[in-house]
Amino acid sequence: WQDFYLGRWQESKDETQRWLDDEPYSSRPAVLGSYVAGSILEQYDEAVAIARLGLRANPNEPTLLNNCAFSLINCGELDEAEEHLQKLESVDVAKTNDILLTATTGLLRFRRGDPDNGRECYMTAIQLAGEAKNPILQARAAMFLAQEEVRAQTTVIQEAVTRAVSYAASVTYPDLEVQVNRLKAMLT
Numbered sequence: 001w002q003d004f005y006l007g008r009w010q011e012s013k014d015e016t017q018r019w020l021d022d023e024p025y026s027s028r029p030a031v032l033g034s035y036v037a038g039s040i041l042e043q044y045d046e047a048v049a050i051a052r053l054g055l056r057a058n059p060n061e062p063t064l065l066n067n068c069a070f071s072l073i074n075c076g077e078l079d080e081a082e083e084h085l086q087k088l089e090s091v092d093v094a095k096t097n098d099i100l101l102t103a104t105t106g107l108l109r110f111r112r113g114d115p116d117n118g119r120e121c122y123m124t125a126i127q128l129a130g131e132a133k134n135p136i137l138q139a140r141a142a143m144f145l146a147q148e149e150v151r152a153q154t155t156v157i158q159e160a161v162t163r164a165v166s167y168a169a170s171v172t173y174p175d176l177e178v179q180v181n182r183l184k185a186m187l188t
Helices: 009-022 028-040 044-057 062-074 078-090 095-111 115-131 135-152 157-169 174-187
Strands: none
Touching: 009 028, 009 044, 028 044, 028 062, 028 174, 044 062, 062 078, 062 095, 078 095, 095 115, 095 135, 115 135, 135 157, 135 174, 157 174
């Protein structure tokens, strides 16, 4: 976690893998490791592998199911990702995980060529995060929505980018800087 908060992403991921070796029945190292590998380092195959290790001992862990689906989508494995999201829908999830499920469903819809429904899901996730007073998830959802708008070359890119940068500016969290920089690189 210290490496995560210091923005030492590779070290954080490597430490979570050692942590998972020590505590294979804990979901916490797999959750963090799959998030860092997928969402930050864009090592999607590795993120899937870490999530799958965690899912062996915790097959219904909502954040692991979500992280696995996120990285599967980014690997182009849309059908398998959808299976994880459907399983997540059947699990009793906390509000935080409902936000993640909604945002990741938005990602899936964008990648399936349906940006209107994808945008709707992301906007719902942003709203849910706001209602839950979770500015970090709100900023992440806005940032991932903006990235998908850019990838899909929609007509609302500028609006999405402005929203994402605004939300990210209101939160100090180490991974958001990575997402802002990634978005800026996509725009050039």
